Amino acid sequence: MLLLPSVVVFALFIFWPLARTFYLSTHGNDIFGAPSTYVGVDHYTEMLTGEFGKVLGTTALFTLISVLPAVLGALVVVLLLEARLRGVRLLRTAFALPFAFSVATASVVFAVIYNPAIGIANGLLGAIGVDRVNWLTDPSIALPAVGLATVWMNLGYNVLVLSAGVAAIPPEVVEAARLDGATGWRLATGITIPLLSPQLFFLVVVSTIHALQSFGQIHILTKGGPDDATTTLVYSIYEKAFAFGSSDFGGASAQAVVLLVIMLICTAVQFGVLERRVHYR
Amino acid sequence: MRRPQAGRIVVYVVLGLALIPVLFPVYYAFAGAVMGPGDLATYPPSLVPSALRWENFGDVFASVPLGRFYLNSAVQAGVITLAQVVTSILAAYAFAFLRMPAKAATFGLFLATLMVPWEAIIIPNYLAISDWGLARGGLTYLGLVLPFLASAFGTFLLRQAFLQFPGELRDAAVIDGCGHWRLLWRVIVPLSKPSIAAVGVYVFLSAWNQYFWPLILIRDADYQTLQIGISQLNDAEAAQPGLILAGVALSLLPTLAVVIFGQRYIVRGLTAGALR
Numbered sequence: 001m002l003l004l005p006s007v008v009v010f011a012l013f014i015f016w017p018l019a020r021t022f023y024l025s026t027h028g029n030d031i032f033g034a035p036s037t038y039v040g041v042d043h044y045t046e047m048l049t050g051e052f053g054k055v056l057g058t059t060a061l062f063t064l065i066s067v068l069p070a071v072l073g074a075l076v077v078v079l080l081l082e083a084r085l086r087g088v089r090l091l092r093t094a095f096a097l098p099f100a101f102s103v104a105t106a107s108v109v110f111a112v113i114y115n116p117a118i119g120i121a122n123g124l125l126g127a128i129g130v131d132r133v134n135w136l137t138d139p140s141i142a143l144p145a146v147g148l149a150t151v152w153m154n155l156g157y158n159v160l161v162l163s164a165g166v167a168a169i170p171p172e173v174v175e176a177a178r179l180d181g182a183t184g185w186r187l188a189t190g191i192t193i194p195l196l197s198p199q200l201f202f203l204v205v206v207s208t209i210h211a212l213q214s215f216g217q218i219h220i221l222t223k224g225g226p227d228d229a230t231t232t233l234v235y236s237i238y239e240k241a242f243a244f245g246s247s248d249f250g251g252a253s254a255q256a257v258v259l260l261v262i263m264l265i266c267t268a269v270q271f272g273v274l275e276r277r278v279h280y281r
Numbered sequence: 282m283r284r285p286q287a288g289r290i291v292v293y294v295v296l297g298l299a300l301i302p303v304l305f306p307v308y309y310a311f312a313g314a315v316m317g318p319g320d321l322a323t324y325p326p327s328l329v330p331s332a333l334r335w336e337n338f339g340d341v342f343a344s345v346p347l348g349r350f351y352l353n354s355a356v357q358a359g360v361i362t363l364a365q366v367v368t369s370i371l372a373a374y375a376f377a378f379l380r381m382p383a384k385a386a387t388f389g390l391f392l393a394t395l396m397v398p399w400e401a402i403i404i405p406n407y408l409a410i411s412d413w414g415l416a417r418g419g420l421t422y423l424g425l426v427l428p429f430l431a432s433a434f435g436t437f438l439l440r441q442a443f444l445q446f447p448g449e450l451r452d453a454a455v456i457d458g459c460g461h462w463r464l465l466w467r468v469i470v471p472l473s474k475p476s477i478a479a480v481g482v483y484v485f486l487s488a489w490n491q492y493f494w495p496l497i498l499i500r501d502a503d504y505q506t507l508q509i510g511i512s513q514l515n516d517a518e519a520a521q522p523g524l525i526l527a528g529v530a531l532s533l534l535p536t537l538a539v540v541i542f543g544q545r546y547i548v549r550g551l552t553a554g555a556l557r
Contacts, residue, residue: 003371005371006371006372007387009427009428010394014394018405021401083292094304098307100533100536100537105532108525109526126325152302152306163548213398237403256402
């Protein structure tokens with residue numbers, strides 16, 4: 001059977017682990033991480049404390065500040081690129097360049113830039129007479145700083161997706177609008193943005209899912225700190241299960257179930273709206 | 282349309298200003314890679330290297346086994362890419378051309394895998410792979426790739442491409458006595474090269490850039506991947522940013538090449554879900 005290889009991989013590494021996640025989330029574990037006694041919903045009631053509420057709040061805030069600027073920024077760039085300029089292809093490649101960076105390489109570059117003592121970010125601020133900022137160690141600045149790095153990482157992808165969306169708009173439509181005297185702002189708000197709405201919606205959903213799964217930048221830049229200010233849901237799962245020999249696989253699995261539920265809601269929204277769009281057509 | 286020239290200049294200026302923050306980290310990664318401590322490790326830091334310090338590149342290799350990391354990442358990403366392309370081709374052919382029982386249900390199952398975030402099932406996977414002894418020595422390679430040998434994304438993208446072929450093609454091939462196997466590899470695959478390349482590029486980039494799984498799985502430093510190696514370099518050489526950035530610059534070369542030369546395929550792969 002041609003489907004067999006895929007089905008085996010999915011069964012072994014997606015569906016079985018999925019069931020195991022639920023199992024683990026209702027069990028305690030010994031110091032080596034092996035599941036021990038059944039503890040019912042203990043791990044879930046544990047999450048009702050303020051600590052986990054803070055994790056969810058941080059996750060929501062991080063998602064918001066890393067998704068919206070990256071989508072809106074890319075939209076502005078793509079609309080400007082539409083202005084029939086010379087060298088558009090070169091400019092588009094330039095804007096897409098951050099896409100070549102992995103989360104790890106981009107995070108390491110930002111770690112160097114954000115360095116409080118010798119980083120270029122504070123160097124540039126110093127040149128215009130602004131005091132040093134503790135980018136990654138000030139609890140109120142660390143999350144926006146990691147968010148800014150994430151916006152930078154995602155901008156290239158967003159520009160590529162929206163450019164493809166613009167390229168798919170029938171030229172006759174744009175031409176007709178131009179003949180009617182629509183230019184610049186009118187053309188953008190009246191024609192381009194409405195016709196880009198499927199791509200914009202796709203980007204918001206995909207970026208949200210992506211942001212909820214963010215891990216590498218937090219692990220490299222802040223390790224969830226300072227004072228848990230950048231501990232998002234996925235980082236919290238990592239910390240409980242794997243950091244400092246913690247091995248709290250039960251508690252981490254309960255949080256993983258929460259992540260799963262949030263993600264299911266996001267995909268349900270995506271499919272729900274896509275479905276309606278298809279019918280609408 | 283009153284003063285198109287002036288408007289155009291404004292657009293150029295705005296785009297130019299927007300390009301500065303976008304390109305600065307790219308520039309700085311490469312400029313910093315040839316900067317000495319005088320430019321990087323003193324305050325205020327320089328924007329432009331005062332002298333080109335190529336020794337940084339040699340020093341990276343002295344600090345961490347970058348060549349070995351490269352090899353490990355190439356094996357890991359190469360095997361995942363090859364396997365996913367093959368399993369996706371097979372599954373996509375089945376979904377596009379074969380009549381079989383429970384096809385819709387199986388398709389739904391594939392769809393369901395897209396909704397499960399890897400981070401939510403990473404713990405049981407880690408426990409299983411560790412139990413099987415695939416996190417030690419050379420077997421680490423197996424542990425790194427096993428969970429990623431198939432993908433619903435690749436299957437969907439290729440199924441979409443295969444469905445473009447007329448049904449008569451299959452009937453004609455069958456009448457000619459050409460079996461499914463030959464039809465797939467001799468006709469369908471050669472004609473679907475752009476879509477297959479799109480899947481390949483996309484899978485390669487995401488495998489090459491993996492972070493969470495290699496981070497928790499690899500215990501033996503000899504099997505460390507490039508991404509984790511670079512972040513360890515960042516921790517180990519914090520006092521020498523030039524060295525860190527030289528490592529970053531070296532590790533960027535493959536993906537930079539893919540993004541610049543494979544942009545066409547990337548757009549095709551990345552927007553498969555966005556465009557219909």
